[in-house]
Amino acid sequence: MLEIKNLSARIGDKEILRGVNLSVPDGEIHAIMGPNGAGKSTLSYVLSGREGYEVTGGEAIYNGQDILALTPEARAAAGIFLAFQYPVELPGVGNANFLRTALNAVRRARGEAELDAVAFLKLARTALKNLSMQDDMLKRNVNVGFSGGEKKRNEVLQMALLRPGLAILDETDSGLDIDALKIVAEGVNALRSPVFSALVITHYQRLLDYIVPDRVHVLAAGKIVRSGGPELALELEARGYAGLEAA
């Protein structure tokens, strides 16, 4: 269960989040929609602990713990996963080494046994297959030379391996064609369970045809201005975001 209470944050002097209130119960998928500049990406970075964002008020409680004071790695170990809008390229870092290091770091922090190379490969190959990814993806450098779709699939692969309790998908649909979008959505849907919840941040309704949310929230000018069921996304698609700030 994620509970965000009156969360405010800024970058430098610029107020971006101005009192966000939101709660995502276990097992639910919530979408956050909103116009550009509303603070959608800032919310995802503040929740995952990126430096450069100053929290000026409020709290974010995940499974009873205020996560805002934790390091990014401690948040990951606690079960929070951010799928990046722009996955970062890591030249010189092999994907397999990266995935195994991450998986074992998280397993260690959760008190689980680390996986040896053989056990890891077995697990990774199964996850790759589920995402229609080639095995050679493991041998390549992390995200280097990947197409937009491959990068997003690599994010979902990491998510599948790390088994987060809360996934934050930051505009995962941007730059994806419809086939890649379906694969990514299936990857997320496969994780659905009573102990998994997700915040799906998106500008467009399209992704929500494939990842059907339990709730839809509209973030505008740093605040949640409307919440509703999946039908809200359709309404926004038809009418646009205009006038929402005043709502």
Place this chain on the structure above:
Amino acid sequence: MTALPTRSLEAWRYTDLRPLDAMSFAEAPAASVPGDLPDIGVPRLVFVNGRFDAAASSALMFAHGFATVTEESDLPLALINAQHAQDGLTLEIPAGVDAGVVLLVSYANGGALHPRHRVSLGAGATLTLLEVIKGEGVYWHNPVTDIVLAQGARLAHYRLQNESREAFHLATIRVGAAADAAYESFTAVMGAKLSRAEFHVELSGAKAYTHLNAAQLLGDSQHGDFTSVVRHRAPDCSSRQTVKSVLSDAARGVFQGRIEVDRMAQKTDGYQMSQALLLSPTAEMDIKPELQIFADDVKCSHGATIGALDEEQVFYLRSRGIPEDTARAMLICAFLTEALEPVTHAGAHALFEAAIETWWTGK
């Protein structure tokens, strides 16, 4: 004794030897072999304070006795070496022989050492020479290594310079490569208070090739200088240099790389890249690339970058649960990967990786 070079010489502009000049070193004393010498399961030759230690060394049919030195260059450090050299490795690999891997260990713990090493490979011969250079306390190590590669010979030469942090290390390595010969080298610069590795590689026969890479990992107030002069003297030769420096605290790194292309060295392919990661605001890197080209149909390029670790990459790794220290270490290793390319021998590669990891853990 020939005077030490000063900064008024262009070749020594970035490395000041006055701290060395202010000290006086006696001839290195005899010392016993330390217990923890590296062993990677290959023939090993051990020098202690500049002297060959037969008891700690393997018997090797290609190793010969030391012969007197005549120095023909005007390089000050090579001249000083020649005036004092009393011992050194002499390896002669006959034509056509694959001599496998040889480990050369140099250990020192006091005084001044001026070993003169000579390695020659006959036509088509191959050898991998792995040097591990270490020590304890204050001393001055001034080795000169002369390498002659006959036609089609191939030498892979890896050096792990891990001298005592109080020591001075000034190495001169000179290579002559005949037609189709290849000199593939990698140097890791990690030790010494002040060090310089100066390479002179002459590609004197057509299609000779060299890979001259280095990784400098320096901290505290260490000074490391990697200087290279690659002379293309014949057509169709190629040279590749990738020098990576990781500098923390108030460390200072230097890379001076000169590529000279003679008039007759048409179709030369020369490439040089120097990249530095500064881990602290007080670290400093000086880079001086030079191209001297007298032929008209050549491909020569150089590049240089200096920067910090990419915090975006650090965050990406941490967001996957990887602790900050490990994340930074992974990115530093990734930064160094390209420089390690010539190290194809698995045992040698593992040795360098372990040394890099130890360096990082000690930070």
